[in-house]
Amino acid sequence: MAPGNHHHRYPQVKSPLRRQLHAPSPVRKFGLSALTKRNRQVSGNVVGASSLTSDCNSSERNTLDSGLQHYRTDIEVIDVDHDDDDEVEYVEVISDDDDEVEIVENVVAMQESEDKVEIVENVVAMEESEKEESLDDVNLKNGSFMVVDDSRDDPVTDVCSFEAYRKALESAENRTSKLKARGFGDVLRERCRGLLRSLRSFFRQDEEPLVDVRGEPFQSLSKEDVTAVKKAFSANVQNILVTHEKSNIDISVEKLRCLKPGQWLNDEVINLYLVLLKEREAREPKKFIKCHFFNTFFFTKLVHSATGYNYSAVRRWTSMKKLGYHLIDCDKIFIPIHMNIHWTLAVINIKERKFQYLDSFKGREPRILDALARYFADEVKDKNEVDVDVSQWRQEFVHDLPEQRNGFDCGMFMLKYMDFYSRGLDLCFTQEHMPYFRVRTAKEILQLRAE
Template sequence: MAPPGNHHRYPELKSPLRRQVHAPSPVRKFGFSAFTRQNRNAVGQVSGNALLNGNCNSLERNTLDLRLQCRMDREVIDVDDDEEEVDYVEVISDDDEVENVVAMEEESEKEVSLDGFSVENGSLMVVDDDDDPQADKKSLNRPVTDVCSFEAYRKALKSAENRTSKLKARGFGDFLRERGRGLLRSLRSFFIPEQEPVEDGRSEPFEPLSKEELTAVKDAFSANVHNILVSHENSNIDITVEKLRCLKPGQWLNDEVINLYLVLLKEREAREPKKFIKCHFFNTFFFTKLVNSGTGYNYNAVRRWTSMKKLGYHLIDCDKIFIPIHMNIHWTLAVINIKERKFQYLDSYKGREPRILDALARYFADEVKDKNQVDVDVSQWRQEFVQDLPEQSNGFDCGMFMLKYMDFYSRGLDLCFTEEHMAYFRVRTAKEILQLRAE
């Protein structure tokens, strides 16, 4: 720093960089190979004279006056005239020069020497090669910190180093991309509230059974036929060994097993209402009461089955209403699909029974009128005989197909099973009945 009172002797220092800046090449650690031999000799002469005269201020001033000559065979980078300081300069190098940069940077990180100068840890030092370098470093090992031109030049070279292929090889681009992704995630979490992860329920209907569960079902099938295995208090249904055996392969399902399983499906929905759609499951005696073979359609026979006191909800508030249909020796399923405004019929033999859907359309209109005092025009609702559904090829699995139609629909799933799954479904249904819990 100049002595106080003498600062008027020195003109204001400005950056030697003008509107057209030519990046130095080839680039070494700090790019000082761009100096010509003439400049290096001049630097040595200046440093030698300064050492002889002992005038460090003169050394600093003369150092500033040295022109940094660069090669002119590189692309030109324009800098606005009104900018007083250059923050960075981008170096556009050839491929062979990029390789030289990587090779040069593998040299010592501590010191890069020039003729008459030394750069240590990013600071410019003065050294006289004619004398003992160690003695000179001891006497003049002071960084030149107030040289504006050198600081601008150092920033330019630093920016060039950040664009070398060595940084790319170190994964600098991946680091920036990952940092950008992290910023986007943080912004997204700020503007969009986090939601609970949605579990994929497609695998749940096919969860494998444990050895203990398989053993429990096997023991239940082989017990005394008159033993009561489970009793459901709310529905007053008792399941004996004899009744549970209808779930063994090749057997027809009975009313008690079907009705208890439908009760368990409704309890499952009440237990996890966000996971399952809102449904109502009529038992196997409902349709035979509604449509008597002798008297025909009779709403009054089932009017009290759906009171608010008994159910705690109105049927019009449900998404789907399931009605099991027993036709002589065959089980089918009818659905009042309120959400999609249609009546559906599912038969594992792909049969069609329009009279069943007609009776249910009449029932739903009467039910809503009686319980909610609302007139529903069901004449505009569609009747659908579902054809794209799993089929049976034997004479004993119709009951299991009907139960699984209800199970999958109440989950909000497509009917993504086949007849090959029926053996597994029989054992799983027996396990759920023994535990009095549908899963």
């Protein structure tokens, strides 16, 4: 509305008044703030420009006509020079009373609304463009999963694991807040899931079939195996049944009879069985974890009852020439512990960085784990010239394990702890399995082959 078009709305002033200059400020009691609020709501909803212009002009005229009727007639209007083509941005109304100064703001609704519509459309277009560009970071080309990582110069193409999927999610987290608000992360996750489902059959063709080993420790014994064990138990006690040449261990009938029900296991049977476990791992390295099995004399040499800890007494037991590997390269190291008339097991769990103690009676012996921690640090320093800080390793007295219910099966429990752990299995057996394990162990010793 041009300045000259609204002079007739006001009474002519008879005498000029001294006026004070005031900065423009919105007057809310005449409804102009409500008009501005309405304009903003319409702009936020991105309505058509023609409809918005019509509503704003109509509201502006109605509000001004109704509001200016309440003005007092003893006021003076200050006209500001404008070009005829310019819009009126505000009208300053000053009362002749200094305590009553009112400023009416006239918003140019059409121009402001059109600007807002254009801004909103630009923002939406920019977000859609950025979203499309970001989603292009995940490409399906020749069955490859490519993720653009800002920290790398080359794309990640490994889909056999979830590393690429993880990097894709990290890439989504680094996007702008606008993309996050529009659900970019959910879209990416869904596309990744679809990709993995579509490629599942492809990867299964390249992978070696997984072998379920959970049933192997409980395989049924044949009648021939049971008959051979019974025959060995009933033979002349002085007869040598088998000889393991590499370890130089002879098993006579008398020694094998410790595997009969109600008997305590002896050193020769235990040590030969541990040798067979290591040979089993060497035959099928992909099926069993890498372990080392110390014999029953190791700990008594390491920690003598009279002289205490003595690393030099066992230093030559683990030379590269003798073993063909270093202990630090193993996942687990098993140490049989004989305490008077009771067998327990200690484990140096290198993979999980902890020292474990397993007692079928759930006993606790912290001094044993302390000695083994000291030994492992000395061993790695001596063989690999590396300082290992084992002070941060955890000591664990395993309680979630099969318990012994009698006074003679502690040795069999100890052997089965090692057998199952070396398979990578949980200790999923009970006292009721001990008669079967005794016959099976005797059969494996007679065949010089652990299964």
